[in-house]
Amino acid sequence: MDAPSYSAKEAAEVLGLPLRTLQSALKLDKYSGVDLWAVRHTLQKFPSPLGHRRQLFLNFKGGTGKTALSTSYAWRMAELGYHVLLVDLDSQGHATKCLGFEGEDFEKTLLNVLVRKAPMDEVIQHSPMPNLDFVPSNLTMSTVDLALMPMSAREFKLKNALKDVGQRYDAIVFDAPPSFGLLNLNALMAADDLFVPVLADFLSFHGLKLLFETVQSLEEDLAHVLDHVFIIVNAFNQSFKLAKEALDALKTHYPEYMLTAMVRQCTKFAQASSEGVPVFLADRDSKGATDIDAMVKEVLARIEAAQGRTTTTARDEKKAG
């Protein structure tokens, strides 16, 4: 990917600063990711800590927007100043492509870590944003499920591998393949938060049942409880009657998981991925970029609210004790 380039107005918006403050810290015509990061350091303008969250975008169905949403979510989080690691789990390497790289150009993928015990640091790559790293994927990743099969503690390989690097990132974002296998089981076991992109149609709706059954069996059999589940409706087109009906059905069945934010149908996603850039660089005023931004804000608010609740509960318990 070419280095991202922000106008002064865009850079000020991304940093949440008045234009004048930005320009007094660093005056340029165009700002790169490195420049944004430098301004953050100069002004000590960092977001409040999130805890170190592992966030998985998963749906066993293909084409629901896992890659489009996970890559643009990761990018936006990095724009907002979080340290982010985007992990491409899909052997198609689409998330890698969305960042402007070709998976086949990388010698090592997560396969080396999960199966051959390479340290995570050997597979982490840097993006043009100083606070966004990624783990690329390519066709070799299609052998992971088989290779994990005979191993002991095979569901925990990814979770264990992340222990070394987890503290470095506010968010580790996984883009999952549309399959039901050991790699996705590993991803679920490693995840704190599950994001489920769905299309507002009834085929997607039925696919969710298997996903939630799997999540429930992880809780029961492997004692892994997710902190959050977010269902995010993608490619919504409200002029379709069926889409509205499917949306109502989702809201009725999964009210506690549904995000209010929805991502509307937007051709810029396809354009962005073909150009190898996140949607925010293809067109930051597009519906897609606007909706992802709203999704990020809602997710952050929900996580913060839950953390507030946890600290209050812990405090109350201490008082009571």
Ligand SMILES: Nc1ncnc2c1ncn2[C@@H]1O[C@H](COP(=O)(O)OP(=O)(O)O)[C@@H](O)[C@H]1O
């Ligand atoms: N909100 C949207 N509006 C229009 N097209 C979209 C949207 N989200 C994703 N797409 C397109 O749909 C296709 C499938 O999306 P993708 O993210 O690759 O799905 P998945 O990773 O779940 O298989 C891609 O061509 C992508 O560009």
Ligand SMILES: [Mg+2]
């Ligand atoms: Mg994908």
